[in-house]
Amino acid sequence: MYLGLDIGTSGVKAVLVNEAGAVIATAARELALSHPAPLWSEQDPDAWVDASIGAVDDLAAAHPRDVAGVRGIGLSGQMHGATLLDADGRPLRPAILWNDGRSHAECVELERRCPSLHAIAGNLAMPGFTAPKLLWVAQHEPDIFKRVAKVLLPKAYVRYRLTGEMAEDMSDAAGTLWLDVGRRSWSAELLHATGLDLHHMPRLVEGSAVSAVLAPEFAQRWGMAKDVVIAGGAGDNAASAVGLGAIAPGDAFLSLGTSGVVFRVTDRFAPAPASAVHAFCHALPGLWHQMGVMLSAAASLAWLAGVMEVPAATLLASLGEHVDGPSPVKFLPYLDGERTPHNDATASGAFVGLRGATGRSQIVQAVLEGVAFAARDNLAALSAASGPIAELDLVGGGSRSPLWAQICADVLGIVVHRVEEGEVGAALGAARLGRLAATGEDPAQVCTRPRRLASFMPRASAAPAYDEAYRSWRNLYPALKEST
Numbered sequence: 041m042y043l044g045l046d047i048g049t050s051g052v053k054a055v056l057v058n059e060a061g062a063v064i065a066t067a068a069r070e071l072a073l074s075h076p077a078p079l080w081s082e083q084d085p086d087a088w089v090d091a092s093i094g095a096v097d098d099l100a101a102a103h104p105r106d107v108a109g110v111r112g113i114g115l116s117g118q119m120h121g122a123t124l125l126d127a128d129g130r131p132l133r134p135a136i137l138w139n140d141g142r143s144h145a146e147c148v149e150l151e152r153r154c155p156s157l158h159a160i161a162g163n164l165a166m167p168g169f170t171a172p173k174l175l176w177v178a179q180h181e182p183d184i185f186k187r188v189a190k191v192l193l194p195k196a197y198v199r200y201r202l203t204g205e206m207a208e209d210m211s212d213a214a215g216t217l218w219l220d221v222g223r224r225s226w227s228a229e230l231l232h233a234t235g236l237d238l239h240h241m242p243r244l245v246e247g248s249a250v251s252a253v254l255a256p257e258f259a260q261r262w263g264m265a266k267d268v269v270i271a272g273g274a275g276d277n278a279a280s281a282v283g284l285g286a287i288a289p290g291d292a293f294l295s296l297g298t299s300g301v302v303f304r305v306t307d308r309f310a311p312a313p314a315s316a317v318h319a320f321c322h323a324l325p326g327l328w329h330q331m332g333v334m335l336s337a338a339a340s341l342a343w344l345a346g347v348m349e350v351p352a353a354t355l356l357a358s359l360g361e362h363v364d365g366p367s368p369v370k371f372l373p374y375l376d377g378e379r380t381p382h383n384d385a386t387a388s389g390a391f392v393g394l395r396g397a398t399g400r401s402q403i404v405q406a407v408l409e410g411v412a413f414a415a416r417d418n419l420a421a422l423s424a425a426s427g428p429i430a431e432l433d434l435v436g437g438g439s440r441s442p443l444w445a446q447i448c449a450d451v452l453g454i455v456v457h458r459v460e461e462g463e464v465g466a467a468l469g470a471a472r473l474g475r476l477a478a479t480g481e482d483p484a485q486v487c488t489r490p491r492r493l494a495s496f497m498p499r500a501s502a503a504p505a506y507d508e509a510y511r512s513w514r515n516l517y518p519a520l521k522e523s524t
Contacts, residue, residue: 044471054095079141112478114470116279117195141385146175162311162319171217203252209272214320247323271477274323283469285489296438300337312425332418366509371410
């Protein structure tokens with residue numbers, strides 16, 4: 041048996057996977073976000089730990105024999121979150137998350153201090169990344185900055201609390217702007233630019249390698265053996281790739297989670313910062329990947345559901361099983377700013393085209409299409425960087441909706457596949473990495489592709505209208521930016 045833990049933004053998911061590679065049980069615990077000021081997004085690091093322990097407690101209570109047989113554990117997590125620890129390993133403040141936009145001025149300063157940033161880290165300085173957050177802390181919370189002994193990412197903090205070891209995998213480390221992504225090692229030059237050094241960083245391991253052994257207190261708590269290993273793990277998108285079997289150059293998928301991602305595997309470090317494409321290490325040795333990232337995907341639908349005080353499923357049901365063409369309303373899904381292609385933490389969401397006759401279903405459809413249009417921006421950026429993408433697997437909470445999958449196919453103009461276990465892809469990928477760490481098996485034998493549940497072809501009848509709607513939608517961001 042193998043256990044995968046995905047430390048997300050809205051919650052922690054745990055999956056139990058058997059020797060045949062099948063998910064036999066899942067558990068989840070919710071997490072709360074804090075927004076104490078405009079553009080700020082924070083979480084209590086200990087809440088990740090409590091939720092992770094609680095999710096495994098739930099699995100152990102429902103499946104004690106299976107949990108007792110766990111040999112390896114893998115961790116996946118939300119990327120970029122700055123978890124600042126003192127010399128005793130205690131958090132100094134709430135973690136500053138990936139969707140926090142306060143450090144846009146520090147991004148400019150970081151690029152000024154380190155002209156070689158793009159060549160080493162392979163990415164633009166963006167507020168979501170970890171390094172600019174530390175410059176912000178140094179500027180605005182100097183007393184805290186002076187006490188920083190270690191900087192961990194979210195899943196690395198959970199690992200530390202479960203094992204006593206501070207370690208990080210390559211894929212998550214690549215999202216800090218402190219990693220030499222091509223060499224897969226910390227960069228002293230990049231660290232120096234933020235007032236840090238190698239002593240502030242955890243040791244690095246590959247995602248499929250052993251990073252630590254589960255602490256005896258937790259092994260006893262869950263009835264596990266004393267030698268259960270914990271893998272290096274992966275950032276959430278790299279873990280989803282492992283769960284999807286996207287481990288060969290050219291493999292690609294679209295994630296509609298809280299954030300949205302178009303992801304493609306590469307066999308080399310292939311930075312493309314000019315188009316705000318991310319170039320990161322993959323979770324397996326010798327592989328890298330590119331990503332286009334939108335900060336509010338399924339989160340946009342969740343936001344609308346909250347405003348309307350109606351469950352998201354009810355909003356989707358109001359549209360029926362299909363739509364004939366674009367909504368007359370257009371939506372910009374920039375509720376937390378945007379990364380690819382705009383790199384604009386201050387970008388904001390908007391509805392355009394509202395009229396007295398506009399109904400709820402048209403607004404809901406506009407949200408689904410706005411996210412799909414943003415995904416088309418991402419697809420275009422990756423295609424310009426490394427060539428076209430012919431098809432995409434669909435994962436994340438948004439993958440539950442066949443309607444949204446069809447809209448994505450129509451807007452992107454390529455085939456989109458809904459896949460089995462698409463909603464637990466990151467946790468499944470984490471479990472697979474836990475297995476690889478425990479057994480040393482060939483990743484190609486373990487990281488197989490899930491069964492495709494349905495394939496959505498772009499409809500020729502809808503293409504002209506969606507192409508026109510996308511061109512019109514593309515004009516909204518610069519127009520609204522100029523007026524604000």
